[in-house]
Amino acid sequence: MNNLPRSVTIIEVGPRDGLQNEKGxxxxxxxxxxxxxxxxxxxxxxxxxSFVSPKWVPQMKDAGEVAEAVISEGDPVRNxxxxxxxKGVERFRKTKAKAAAFFVGVSDTFNQKNINRTTEESLHxxxxxxxxxxxxxxxxxxxxxxxxxxxxxxxxxxxKTVRLAEAFAALGADELSVADTIGMASPDESYSLFKKLKxxxxxxxxxxxxxxxxxxxxxxxxAALQAGIDRFDxxxxxxxxxxxxxxxxxxxxxxxxxxxxxxxxxxxxIDREKLAxxxxxxxxxxxxxxxxxxxxxxxxx
Amino acid sequence: MNNLPRSVTIIEVGPRDGLQNEKGxxxxxxxxxxxxxxxxxxxxxxxxxSFVSPKWVPQMKDAGEVAEAVISEGDPVRNxxxxxxxKGVERFRKTKAKAAAFFVGVSDTFNQKNINRTTEESLHxxxxxxxxxxxxxxxxxxxxxxxxxxxxxxxxxxxKTVRLAEAFAALGADELSVADTIGMASPDESYSLFKKLKxxxxxxxxxxxxxxxxxxxxxxxxAALQAGIDRFDxxxxxxxxxxxxxxxxxxxxxxxxxxxxxxxxxxxxIDREKLAxxxxxxxxxxxxxxxxxxxxxxxxx
Numbered sequence: 001m002n003n004l005p006r007s008v009t010i011i012e013v014g015p016r017d018g019l020q021n022e023k024g025x026x027x028x029x030x031x032x033x034x035x036x037x038x039x040x041x042x043x044x045x046x047x048x049x050s051f052v053s054p055k056w057v058p059q060m061k062d063a064g065e066v067a068e069a070v071i072s073e074g075d076p077v078r079n080x081x082x083x084x085x086x087k088g089v090e091r092f093r094k095t096k097a098k099a100a101a102f103f104v105g106v107s108d109t110f111n112q113k114n115i116n117r118t119t120e121e122s123l124h125x126x127x128x129x130x131x132x133x134x135x136x137x138x139x140x141x142x143x144x145x146x147x148x149x150x151x152x153x154x155x156x157x158x159x160k161t162v163r164l165a166e167a168f169a170a171l172g173a174d175e176l177s178v179a180d181t182i183g184m185a186s187p188d189e190s191y192s193l194f195k196k197l198k199x200x201x202x203x204x205x206x207x208x209x210x211x212x213x214x215x216x217x218x219x220x221x222x223a224a225l226q227a228g229i230d231r232f233d234x235x236x237x238x239x240x241x242x243x244x245x246x247x248x249x250x251x252x253x254x255x256x257x258x259x260x261x262x263x264x265x266x267x268x269x270i271d272r273e274k275l276a277x278x279x280x281x282x283x284x285x286x287x288x289x290x291x292x293x294x295x296x297x298x299x300x301x
Numbered sequence: 302m303n304n305l306p307r308s309v310t311i312i313e314v315g316p317r318d319g320l321q322n323e324k325g326x327x328x329x330x331x332x333x334x335x336x337x338x339x340x341x342x343x344x345x346x347x348x349x350x351s352f353v354s355p356k357w358v359p360q361m362k363d364a365g366e367v368a369e370a371v372i373s374e375g376d377p378v379r380n381x382x383x384x385x386x387x388k389g390v391e392r393f394r395k396t397k398a399k400a401a402a403f404f405v406g407v408s409d410t411f412n413q414k415n416i417n418r419t420t421e422e423s424l425h426x427x428x429x430x431x432x433x434x435x436x437x438x439x440x441x442x443x444x445x446x447x448x449x450x451x452x453x454x455x456x457x458x459x460x461k462t463v464r465l466a467e468a469f470a471a472l473g474a475d476e477l478s479v480a481d482t483i484g485m486a487s488p489d490e491s492y493s494l495f496k497k498l499k500x501x502x503x504x505x506x507x508x509x510x511x512x513x514x515x516x517x518x519x520x521x522x523x524a525a526l527q528a529g530i531d532r533f534d535x536x537x538x539x540x541x542x543x544x545x546x547x548x549x550x551x552x553x554x555x556x557x558x559x560x561x562x563x564x565x566x567x568x569x570x571i572d573r574e575k576l577a578x579x580x581x582x583x584x585x586x587x588x589x590x591x592x593x594x595x596x597x598x599x600x601x602x
């Protein structure tokens with residue numbers, strides 16, 4: 001429990017990863033208000049939207065409008081836009097965004113079912129896009145999903161995740177967000193993988209992405225902190241489900257993460273009051289109740 | 302993350318600590334069936350009921366009947382009955398029980414509001430009862446509530462908890478269950494207090510009792526494990542609320558604790574299938590939905 005970081009960066013993923021899993025369309029002005037409220041709460045890194053096909057993800061059909069409204073010249077916030085392919089990159093270039101996020105599943109079967117490509121094919125498709133954007137001065141975040149467990153393949157070997165991380169590091173990725181997509185990693189597994197990654201990539205930004213499916217979200221964060229991780233994805237209100245675990249909680253809720261970290265004396269620079277305001281603003285537009293402990297305690301039920 | 306225990310004892314507190322917080326009366330035969338189902342799941346230590354005044358806790362008015370039905374000669378299970386005072390001890394002596402649990406709040410204000418005595422007065426009242434039962438060959442468990450935080454006094458100094466622990470150790474207590482009654486302890490605080498207690502009382506059974514009020518239940522268990530604790534209170538189905546945090550989750554749910562520990566390679570000797578059967582049997586008689594991740598995943602919502 002010693003040598004914990006004194007401050008931590010929280011990458012707020014609610015507006016993208018969170019809302020993307022919402023069935024009912026959230027009005028564009030509400031998305032924008034949500035993002036702006038989150039910026040007021042102090043986040044300096046955030047996934048704001050996704051340039052996926054509106055055919056596949058209708059929730060993100062207003063991505064261009066959202067990006068236009070929330071990303072301004074000189075914004076101190078690192079606004080990530082998810083770009084799945086070349087078409088996404090072309091849209092990305094028309095925005096003021098300077099930070100792109102790419103996704104790939106460590107598990108072949110998961111990647112195949114998700115985007116109809118093997119992991120290797122995704123890597124080859126993304127490689128030139130990453131190199132180009134990097135050359136244009138963009139910040140590159142790569143999200144490695146199913147880095148621990150795959151709903152189809154089960155346990156994903158650590159070495160497989162490390163090898164894929166190496167491939168993206170070689171392409172010039174600035175950040176790797178390593179995700180326990182189905183919320184099955186146990187704290188010892190989180191500690192072990194993140195310790196390996198931290199040793200292997202001392203100069204890369206390494207981010208841990210946990211789900212609270214098994215209520216182990218905060219325990220996994222505690223384990224990753226001990227492995228030297230000081231960047232965590234989290235979703236305001238715990239937005240975002242896991243389509244492979246019906247009824248399960250989604251991303252670990254930002255307000256609960258902030259609460260735990262601040263209580264441990266680890267600075268997040270997030271204003272919890274203002275974060276609560278952001279959550280309250282989006283809550284009425286969600287298909288299911290907000291599940292963070294913070295929200296439930298505030299609402300008394 | 303090294304030097305974790307290879308096996309852990311879970312003290313199931315659902316039938317007592319859990320049900321005691323239920324407003325609606327749970328039929329006696331259901332309580333008995335619940336306890337017997339839990340015994341089949343493998344628990345070897347359990348709080349089965351409480352000899353409190355039926356005027357104060359009507360839920361426990363059938364405590365005698367429950368004790369009679371579930372405690373038999375030669376039972377391998379350590380069946381705890383909570384005894385708050387001399388009257389409770391007299392009822393206890395008429396049963397086959399060999400293990401008594403006593404409660405006291407480390408915080409004076411909490412103890413005062415709960416049982417109308419200062420902590421010191423409780424200690425003086427319980428001292429002769431503990432000595433007598435101990436002399437009669439009984440196992441003595443002492444539950445120190447508000448060992449970290451008090452809803453009225455705030456942070457409880459570690460030294461205050463250690464001093465009270467010393468007093469009960471001197472009286473011959475076999476076990477101290479140290480509780481974060483309002484679910485506010487952060488993992489570093491849990492680690493710190495349990496490390497101190499472990500060093501101070503190397504020969505005493507030390508048990509950690511956490512609530513999931515702030516979703517930190519499993520993170521606190523992880524921290525306590527690292528401090529050398531290998532005994533945890535938990536409540537099947539997460540039964541039991543916290544009257545001071547409306548809408549909050551109750552005790553950390555046994556099935557979620559067992560899941561995490563077993564996934565970490567730490568043996569609990571609990572059969573998760575049979576534990577689920579016990580939870581399913583009691584669920585229809587509860588005033589609120591079962592909140593364990595395990596239950597929700599099994600029910601798909």
